[in-house]
Amino acid sequence: MKILVFDIGGTEIKYALCDGNFTLTEKKSVPTNAHEGGKRIVERVVEIAKTFDGIDRIGISTAGQVDSEKGMIVYATDSIPGYTGTQIKSIVEAETGIPCAVENDVNSAALGEAYFGAAKGEKNFICLTYGTGIGGAIFLDGKLFKGCGCSAGEFGHFVTHAGGKPCTCGGSGCYEAYASSSALVRAVTEKTGRSLNGREIFAEFDNPEIRSVIDGWIDEIVVGLKGLVYIFNPSLIVAGGGIMNEKYITDEVNKRLQTQLMQSFRCVRVEKALMGNDANLLGAAYIASNI
Numbered sequence: 208m209k210i211l212v213f214d215i216g217g218t219e220i221k222y223a224l225c226d227g228n229f230t231l232t233e234k235k236s237v238p239t240n241a242h243e244g245g246k247r248i249v250e251r252v253v254e255i256a257k258t259f260d261g262i263d264r265i266g267i268s269t270a271g272q273v274d275s276e277k278g279m280i281v282y283a284t285d286s287i288p289g290y291t292g293t294q295i296k297s298i299v300e301a302e303t304g305i306p307c308a309v310e311n312d313v314n315s316a317a318l319g320e321a322y323f324g325a326a327k328g329e330k331n332f333i334c335l336t337y338g339t340g341i342g343g344a345i346f347l348d349g350k351l352f353k354g355c356g357c358s359a360g361e362f363g364h365f366v367t368h369a370g371g372k373p374c375t376c377g378g379s380g381c382y383e384a385y386a387s388s389s390a391l392v393r394a395v396t397e398k399t400g401r402s403l404n405g406r407e408i409f410a411e412f413d414n415p416e417i418r419s420v421i422d423g424w425i426d427e428i429v430v431g432l433k434g435l436v437y438i439f440n441p442s443l444i445v446a447g448g449g450i451m452n453e454k455y456i457t458d459e460v461n462k463r464l465q466t467q468l469m470q471s472f473r474c475v476r477v478e479k480a481l482m483g484n485d486a487n488l489l490g491a492a493y494i495a496s497n498i
């Protein structure tokens with residue numbers, strides 16, 4: 208089977224070919240030009256698809272909340288104007304004649320990790336991606352849990368500090384305002400007056416001032432994960448996002464969780480995501496292969 212897979216993000220549309228063994232080849236990307244709107248993005252996907260021959264399926268991972276049954280965008284923020292309501296699946300199928308599957312990007316990444324990466328063989332796990340915000344996905348009894356509005360797993364807006372810092376969602380005290388990689392960057396600036404990115408922060412790991420901010424931030428990660436462990440009782444938490452390449456973070460999170468959780472919940476372990484950017488493409492390929 209030859210599957211053409213896309214990952215539509217705010218800045219880039221990545222795409223690749225995927226064979227029946229789920230090997231990705233011919234990986235490429237084009238700018239999303241999100242300001243041109245959702246309709247234009249789908250047109251570009253169709254244009255790219257038409258440059259390939261012999262495609263059996265199209266799999267699409269995309270930003271926004273996705274109704275994967277209908278293959279449409281239920282809701283997307285204004286970062287891609289007019290994307291909400293876009294019927295991606297029916298447009299792509301009508302234009303190309305190729306069966307198409309669509310899924311949200313974090314859910315696609317969770318599927319990629321579930322079948323090919325850190326969560327291979329796991330039936331109950333949750334995925335969190337730590338970046339500008341915190342994205343999440345829930346995998347229960349061997350399948351994705353989507354919720355009534357296809358939006359379950361929005362862990363970034365799980366309140367960990369009642370009445371706390373303002374959040375981009377309009378609420379306050381949300382997990383991502385404290386535990387995202389952006390929150391770490393802000394906390395370092397507040398403490399030191401210096402503007403450092405994630406990599407620069409960890410390059411100064413031995414600086415006691417920086418180290419104390421990192422340790423406080425890891426406590427914030429743990430606070431949220433503790434709540435999620437008590438809700439889902441997962442065997443595994445997959446932590447994604449570039450910052451998770453710092454082994455100290457997952458080591459410390461595991462150590463602190465093990466000492467803070469009630470005994471019967473300590474079967475959980477935290478591992479970094481293994482598939483990186485390929486997770487979304489492979490997850491999209493997996494759902495497309497099952498149409």
Ligand SMILES: [Zn+2]
Pocket residue numbers: 363364365374375376377378379381
């Ligand atoms: Zn929020």
